[in-house]
Each structure stands twice: as C-alpha cells, then as structure tokens.
Amino acid sequence: MHVRSGEILAGIGDERGGVLVMVALWLPVLVLLASFVIDVGNWFEHKRHLQLQADAGALAAAQDFRIPCSDPPIVAQAQNYSGGQYNAQVGGTSSSQVHMLINSLTYYNQSSPVDSTVNPSPPCSAVMVDVKMTETDLPWFLRLARVPFINAHARVSILQKDTTAGALPVGVPDVNPKVARVTFFNETPPYQILGTQALTPAGSANGLALWDNSGAPLPRRRHLDHLRSAARRELRRHQPPRRREQLSDTRHPVRARLDGRRQRCATERAACA
Numbered sequence: 001m002h003v004r005s006g007e008i009l010a011g012i013g014d015e016r017g018g019v020l021v022m023v024a025l026w027l028p029v030l031v032l033l034a035s036f037v038i039d040v041g042n043w044f045e046h047k048r049h050l051q052l053q054a055d056a057g058a059l060a061a062a063q064d065f066r067i068p069c070s071d072p073p074i075v076a077q078a079q080n081y082s083g084g085q086y087n088a089q090v091g092g093t094s095s096s097q098v099h100m101l102i103n104s105l106t107y108y109n110q111s112s113p114v115d116s117t118v119n120p121s122p123p124c125s126a127v128m129v130d131v132k133m134t135e136t137d138l139p140w141f142l143r144l145a146r147v148p149f150i151n152a153h154a155r156v157s158i159l160q161k162d163t164t165a166g167a168l169p170v171g172v173p174d175v176n177p178k179v180a181r182v183t184f185f186n187e188t189p190p191y192q193i194l195g196t197q198a199l200t201p202a203g204s205a206n207g208l209a210l211w212d213n214s215g216a217p218l219p220r221r222r223h224l225d226h227l228r229s230a231a232r233r234e235l236r237r238h239q240p241p242r243r244r245e246q247l248s249d250t251r252h253p254v255r256a257r258l259d260g261r262r263q264r265c266a267t268e269r270a271a272c273a
Helices: 005-012 018-062 071-084 222-236 241-248
Strands: 098-102 128-138 147-157 180-185 193-205 208-212 255-258 263-265
Antiparallel strands (some): 180 193, 255 263
C-alpha cells in the first residue's frame, strides 16, 4: 500500500471533527458547573427559609409572655410557627429533618459553637425566647456532595429600660386643672387685692370642672362691700326677685368653672388661677 505524502499533509490540515473533540472535553465540566450552581442556589433557599421559620417562631412565642407567665403556651407558639403548623420548609422537606431548640446553648446534634449569651432556663425564668433551628441532610439535586446541616437563629428578649436620653414620651397634654384659687381685685384706685381663697374640686357639669370654696368661705370684709354692691346690681338684671335675699349673706362662697383655658366665676367678679 502506497500513501502519497501529499495526501498525508492534506489530512493533517483538515479541521473537520475539531468541534466534536471540544464538546467531548468541555461537556462534563459544564455539567459539573451547572450542578454546583443549582445546588448552591438550593442551599441558599433552604437557609433563607429556615431563618424565616426561626424568626416567626421567636416572634410568635414572644406574644404569649403574660403576667403571670406560663411556659407551655410560649413553647407551643414557637413550635407552631417555626414549622409545626405554619411555615413548613420548602422543597417538600420532611419535618423529621427540621429541628428546633428553645433556649439551648448549642444547635441540634452539635457540640459547637456554644452560645454563652443564652439563658438555658425556661422562657419565663430566662425572660427570653431563643430559637435555634437546624435542618439536617440538606438535599442536593445531583448528589455530588452532602451538606450535613444548616443552622438559623432568632431571639426575643424582654428587657427593662433603665436609662434614656433625647426621647420624648408620646402622650396628650392633660388640660384638667390641678390647683385653683380665686382672687378679688379692686379695679379702681388704689387697685388693691382685696382677698384670695383656694378652691377645691366640686365635680363637673357640661364638660366643665367645677371648683368652689364652700368648705372655707371667704369672710366678709369692709373693703369687699363695693364689690358686693356691684355684684348685686349685676345679679338683679339676671336673677328673679325671690333670689335677691341671698345677696345679704355675710359669707360668700365662690363657685368657679374652669375648662383649662378660660375661667368664669358665677357670683362675683373674680380671677381664677
């Protein structure tokens, strides 16, 4: 058999079949890379949802802190919302692969890390709900590797504030008066204060607080005569005759009505504070 050298050289320069060789070499690598991307994405999805379960369990359990406190309802709520009844793990994961521990120093079936910040007592004694979630035997689609577990952690603590700065309380100002006093003032020369008397609460009427000094009437004084004379003239225009004899009384209890902004006195002209 004779092969010409020209035919040999022509065969060497022929590029047919080169693509097939490249595909044969790179296809296994591409399949391996695709499986890794898919499985890592699945791992992150399980991790994210496991954290959601831990958060839901801790927050739901915190709603059952009461006075007096009881541990069973708190633990039950944590179990229900961390996957027992709600928020089951994605991907059809069996409940036997998801484990929850409350106020535990370590995660399920792991000796480390040890959480030194948790109080291992029951929730009411520890004044906290610390939820540690673990999913074991995480599924991998192409079974190229095995992840033994993933963890998630959430905690709700009941704390008492002992100091504060730069904060204002949220509230509505109380417009109800706490102290009231009536003062008689001579508005004509020499402009003297003629008398003053503390008032005490006497109920309310029509939305106004009533204050008076019926328990300690202001004694009659000579320099109050012109005030009472002016009051008589004012009251005669508004009161029936059968009430006029009350003006000769020697002691004058003052009844004041306050609405928090404006003050009015019924029987004599006065300023109420």
